[in-house]
Amino acid sequence: MARRRKRHEEQENHERWVVSYADFITLLFAFFVVMYSISSVNEGKYRVLSQTLTNAFQEPSRSQDPIQIGEISRSSGDPTGAEGSSALIQTETRFGPGTYDDDGSLDSAADEAQRLSYLAATIGDMLEPYIEKDLVDVSHSDTRVIVDMKNKMLFPSGSAKLSRAAVKVLRDISSILRPLKNQLQIEGYTDNQPIHTPEYPSNWELSAARAASVVHLIARMGVAPGRLAAIGYGEHRPIADNGSKAGRQKNRRVSLVILGMNGDPDRTIILPDGSR
Structure with missing residues (x-):
């Protein structure tokens, strides 16, 4: 007579919920990290970015080739000292966004106002700890x-x-x-x-x-x-x-x-x- 094999019933795992709970907590933590990171906005840099984008989309280009004004001084601590850097990026970093004539002056009063706004934002960012202390x-x-x-x-x-x-x-x-x-x-x-x-x-x-x-x-x-x-x-x-x-x-x-x-x-x- 053949022996009946005893079928071992699989025991039900009552702790599977722990895995789902851990996944939920991990996603919740990641969510709050992302929310915190996007809530810390640098107002000065945001203002500069907004003005630059507005200028790019609303105003026609006045010059096909960017003009580099003056000589860009580079010291040992200047991270833009690599050869072949964009002249437009160097000019806007030093002088602010805008279109410049050969003598270094701006084409319009609107460009001058934008440049001064850029300059104020740059100084404000640098001196933010002192501004917060009034x-x-x-x-x-x-x-x-x-x-x-x-x-x-x-x-x-x-x-x-x-x-x-x-x-x-x-x-x-x-x-x-x-x-x-x-x-x-x-x-x-x-x-x-x-x-x-x-x-x-x-x-x-x-x-x-x-x-x-x-x-x-x-x-x-x-x-x-x-x-x-x-x-x-x-x-x-x-x-x-x-x-x-x-x-x-x-x-x-x-x-x-x-x-x-x-x-x-x-x-x-x-x-x-x-x-x-």
Whole structure:
């Protein structure tokens, strides 16, 4: 008689749900990582990208061949030093997007405004840690870019000697300004608290000395001295109420004004003989 083989019933696995649960948790984790990564947007770079794309799709090309303006300086730390790099990329990196004439000027006021916007965004990105601490403010218009720096970051009270933090900030700004051709005005401002010392008889002298200190430093950083001007306004152009401590802190500042290549009617000084 043949033996009946005992059929072994397969035992049901009651823990299969663990595999599906683990897959679900992994996908959920990946989802939140992606959501976090796309939520961290650099506003300055996004603004530059948006303006560049708008310009590319809405405006016709004015020149078939990009013109490289000036000589692109390369240092040991310049990542664009490879031979054969695109002249258009080099030009826009140094000068901002736009179409340039042979003399380095822009074809239109629209190009100039776009270039200044690009420049403001670049400086804003570089100085973002200081902007978040309310030590620096970067603004721009169609004719200029203004970098307002609070005196508490730049100078000790009643002094025109630059602090270490000021040297670092101005070194970073100078790396952007060095290859440009724009005229630069460094303007010093104080609050309305009177000062009377042998070195600074009034706020005029203090504000002018602070502006001159910034001019001397960025000139040593390689910015052409012929492009620089130091101006002291003292307490006479406040941006806040001097009646409060917070207002006085806002008024104590140094403004670095980058004038547009087409001139700035609001800040160009006209001499008595009509020259500028």
